[in-house]
Amino acid sequence: xxTPKLCDISEVRPYLYLSGFGCITEKKLRELGITHIIDAxxxxxxxxxxxxxxxxxxxxxxxxxxxxxxxGNAAQFIWDAQKKGGKTLIYCAAGISxxxxxxxxxxxxxxxxxxxxxxxxxxxxxxxxxxxLAFWRQMIEYECKERGQSTVELLRGMAxxxxxxxxxxxxxxxxxxxxxxxxx
Numbered sequence: 608x609x610t611p612k613l614c615d616i617s618e619v620r621p622y623l624y625l626s627g628f629g630c631i632t633e634k635k636l637r638e639l640g641i642t643h644i645i646d647a648x649x650x651x652x653x654x655x656x657x658x659x660x661x662x663x664x665x666x667x668x669x670x671x672x673x674x675x676x677x678x679g680n681a682a683q684f685i686w687d688a689q690k691k692g693g694k695t696l697i698y699c700a701a702g703i704s705x706x707x708x709x710x711x712x713x714x715x716x717x718x719x720x721x722x723x724x725x726x727x728x729x730x731x732x733x734x735x736x737x738x739x740l741a742f743w744r745q746m747i748e749y750e751c752k753e754r755g756q757s758t759v760e761l762l763r764g765m766a767x768x769x770x771x772x773x774x775x776x777x778x779x780x781x782x783x784x785x786x787x788x789x790x791x
Contacts, residue, residue, distance in 0.1 A: 613762040617733040627702035642693035647705040670741045681709045682716035707736035725760035
């Protein structure tokens with residue numbers, strides 16, 4: 608198995624990719640067949656590429672930033688691209704917090720995964736994701752609002768709360784089933 612690097616573009620689905628800003632070159636975008644980009648860097652004057660649609664999400668990676676209003680727009684942008692046979696790349700500064708949060712929530716909204724399943728799924732493809740605490744709170748609140756409860760909880764009693772997914776590893780997941788079925 609090849610270990611992904613921070614400067615890699617990680618394939619989450621055949622139609623969905625995740626990375627940091629520093630990984631992106633026009634050559635890589637063309638090689639991967641990227642047709643849509645979600646730019647969550649909040650940096651001005653990022654390059655635009657001919658023939659690639661772009662959705663800008665202007666949110667800082669901070670504990671006071673609100674990413675919630677963008678969950679639906681990002682998921683719809685990805686859904687629309689996928690339905691046209693397109694591929695979407697979501698990126699932020701490092702591909703760790705903002706873009707991973709948007710990627711996870713697109714899986715929750717577009718595929719019906721739980722937040723817990725979405726986290727482990729994206730983590731499996733990009734093992735250094737780490738949404739900031741504010742984004743975790745927002746994703747948990749969103750899942751509670753939409754489904755009546757959340758599959759992730761914040762553990763207290765430490766210097767700062769942490770999501771239980773950082774400690775409780777999955778015993779069995781949809782990924783395990785999928786990999787097992789392909790092997791038989």
